[in-house]
Amino acid sequence: MSIHESELLSLFRIGISIHNFNKITERELGLSLVQWCLLTKLIDMPAASAFALAKGVGVHPSTLTQSLKRLEKKGFVHVADDPRDCRRKMISLTRTGQEALQTAEEKMSTWKMNFSGVKKELVLIQEYLANQISDSLEAEEGE
Amino acid sequence: MMPLFSKGSMIVLESLSFTQTLYAFDYDGTLARIVQKPDDAYLTKTTETLLKELSKYAPVAIVSGRGIADMKKRIHFQPQFLVCNRGLEVSDEVTPALDQALDDCNRWKTALNAIKFSSGVELEDKVYSLAIHYRRSRSKKEDLKKIKELVPDLVPAPRVVYGKSVVNLVPAQSPHKGTAVLDLIQRSQMKHIFYIGDDDSDEDVFSLDYNVGQIMTVRVGQKRSSLAKYFIKHQSEINQVLKSIIQFYKRGQP
Numbered sequence: 001m002s003i004h005e006s007e008l009l010s011l012f013r014i015g016i017s018i019h020n021f022n023k024i025t026e027r028e029l030g031l032s033l034v035q036w037c038l039l040t041k042l043i044d045m046p047a048a049s050a051f052a053l054a055k056g057v058g059v060h061p062s063t064l065t066q067s068l069k070r071l072e073k074k075g076f077v078h079v080a081d082d083p084r085d086c087r088r089k090m091i092s093l094t095r096t097g098q099e100a101l102q103t104a105e106e107k108m109s110t111w112k113m114n115f116s117g118v119k120k121e122l123v124l125i126q127e128y129l130a131n132q133i134s135d136s137l138e139a140e141e142g143e
Numbered sequence: 144m145m146p147l148f149s150k151g152s153m154i155v156l157e158s159l160s161f162t163q164t165l166y167a168f169d170y171d172g173t174l175a176r177i178v179q180k181p182d183d184a185y186l187t188k189t190t191e192t193l194l195k196e197l198s199k200y201a202p203v204a205i206v207s208g209r210g211i212a213d214m215k216k217r218i219h220f221q222p223q224f225l226v227c228n229r230g231l232e233v234s235d236e237v238t239p240a241l242d243q244a245l246d247d248c249n250r251w252k253t254a255l256n257a258i259k260f261s262s263g264v265e266l267e268d269k270v271y272s273l274a275i276h277y278r279r280s281r282s283k284k285e286d287l288k289k290i291k292e293l294v295p296d297l298v299p300a301p302r303v304v305y306g307k308s309v310v311n312l313v314p315a316q317s318p319h320k321g322t323a324v325l326d327l328i329q330r331s332q333m334k335h336i337f338y339i340g341d342d343d344s345d346e347d348v349f350s351l352d353y354n355v356g357q358i359m360t361v362r363v364g365q366k367r368s369s370l371a372k373y374f375i376k377h378q379s380e381i382n383q384v385l386k387s388i389i390q391f392y393k394r395g396q397p
Binding site for chain 2: 078080082083093095
């Protein structure tokens with residue numbers, strides 16, 4: 001299936017909206033969407049390796065580096081060497097991080113209500129288009 | 144290995160209290176200190192009180208090589224999981240593997256009773272496995288050598304698990320502590336496990352950390368070759384470990 005110009009434009013708009021929403025969450029919650037996503041995953045993955053965490057979130061490990069550095073600076077995560085293999089890092093949620101996440105969740109619950117009107121099908125279409133584009137970009141890089 | 148009582152390790156330990164975690168403890172040498180006579184190994188009042196308190200916040204499991212009847216005499220509270228004979232006996236479940244294990248043990252007992260050991264060697268009948276203790280032997284080296292020599296002649300061939308001044312004979316097909324803990328993850332439906340143990344049989348659990356994840360492993364006593372990630376120096380520090388965990392849960396309460 002080829003993507004038409006109008007679909008690309010609509011994806012672009014979605015991208016911009018997410019970018020703006022990300023700015024709002026960072027300002028209002030003290031956490032960007034990526035950071036919120038990482039902390040949420042970390043709750044159930046104490047002392048996770050960067051690789052496992054990236055896999056859990058669904059991104060490439062290198063994508064995490066900057067976000068983790070910011071979270072560490074805020075004191076929300078603790079990054080330590082794996083006691084048995086110092087090449088590996090272990091990432092854990094701190095008490096401060098857990099409290100920040102709780103506060104963010106409380107504020108987010110109101111926003112989530114606003115999103116309740118968004119149809120599941122629409123989300124699936126957006127995910128599908130985003131995956132298609134990223135796959136085609138990866139294929140191009142491969143060539 | 145890293146000391147458990149360090150700032151970084153405590154943050155990791157605290158992070159377990161944010162998720163659904165099962166706290167599993169070996170008994171001899173971990174919850175109870177090693178004593179000359181294995182029969183005298185009991186929990187201190189403080190340890191038992193702390194374990195009871197912890198079980199109010201999170202599920203607790205005791206994973207021991209002892210038989211379940213023996214274990215029940217030693218603890219005066221009901222942990223959520225009591226795993227004995229290294230996973231052969233789980234709480235009060237009866238499995239077909241137990242009949243076979245009982246049969247194997249009876250045959251080994253007959254063979255071992257015919258052998259003369261020095262006065263300090265004791266044969267402990269755990270019903271579904273046997274333990275030959277030589278802690279009180281005056282010639283430990285010779286007795287251990289003797290035990291090692293006779294094991295290959297036993298029929299059916301047992302699995303041999305070496306502990307601190309003890310040689311355990313367990314049925315070949317029976318689970319080890321590692322599989323017992325894997326089973327605990329399934330049964331408890333918890334997302335993470337904290338496990339602390341002190342001897343070689345606990346290495347089966349420590350090794351899970353690398354294959355399964357979802358587990359924080361602590362060894363009583365630092366040992367370079369151990370696969371556990373963290374250690375406490377002595378068994379006497381177990382109460383401090385329990386207190387710390389309880390403290391983390393209390394801190395998280397509104």
